[in-house]
Amino acid sequence: GECGVPMDRRFTMPSNGNGIFWYEFSFANTHTIMLSSEHDCSEGSDQYVWLEATLKAVDRSVTPWLLVEFHRPMYNNEAYLGDYDVAVGMQAEFEELLVEYKVDLVLAGHYHSYLRSSRIYKDKTDETNGIYHYTIGSAGASLDTATLYPKDWVEYFSDEWGIGRITVANRTHMKWEFMQNTKEDAVVDSAWITNKIYG
Secondary structure (H helix, E strand, C coil): CCCCHHHHHHCCCCCCCCCCCCEEEEECCEEEEECCCCCCCCCCCHHHHHHHHHHHHCCCCCCCEEEEECCCCCCCCECCHHHHHHHHHHHHHHHHHHHHCCCCEEEECCCCCEEEEEEEECCEECCCCCEEEEEECCCCCCCCCCCECCCCCEEEEECCCEEEEEEECCCCEEEEEEEEHHHCCEEEEEEEEECCCCC
16 A cells, blocks of 8 residues: 555665565664564565575574564554454464574564563463564554453553663673653663573
8 A cells, every 4th residue: 555655755775675664684783674564474475485584594693683573563462353363363474483593572563552571482471482572662652542461471561651772781681671751761661681592
């Protein structure tokens, strides 16, 4: 549709993927892969084939941290039925590949709230195989007031405005902080993430 046209015309995006919808970049010792939750992600699709090749090519000795970002989250506890179905589909298509290549953290928005999870695999806490999934969509739009599904992997949830901050300490540890805007940017939630390869 036309939703991506303004962004495509106003911003220069990396040319190593599909332009504005999926691409990758490295910054310091972190490699980030941006994916589309709005396009076909089934095995054999353009996005899936690109993702698999990209994950294989990441040199974790150079960029030990591997992050993946979507607009929509793969895991969330908000009870919007249509969105929940999309998340289940994303889990079916992406999860095994992200686990195989030991992705450290998946970031998403879409929901106007904040959620920090434990490591998740197949909708359950799994400290061995799981990946952290954080939703950080509460920077300024009106906040969500949806009913919440009870999920054992929810470590922290907030329906307050705020932003997230990542500080990479070294190749083994990364610090995550959620700063709540309504409390003069006070850090109201934080967690240390241990690297899946070097931690």
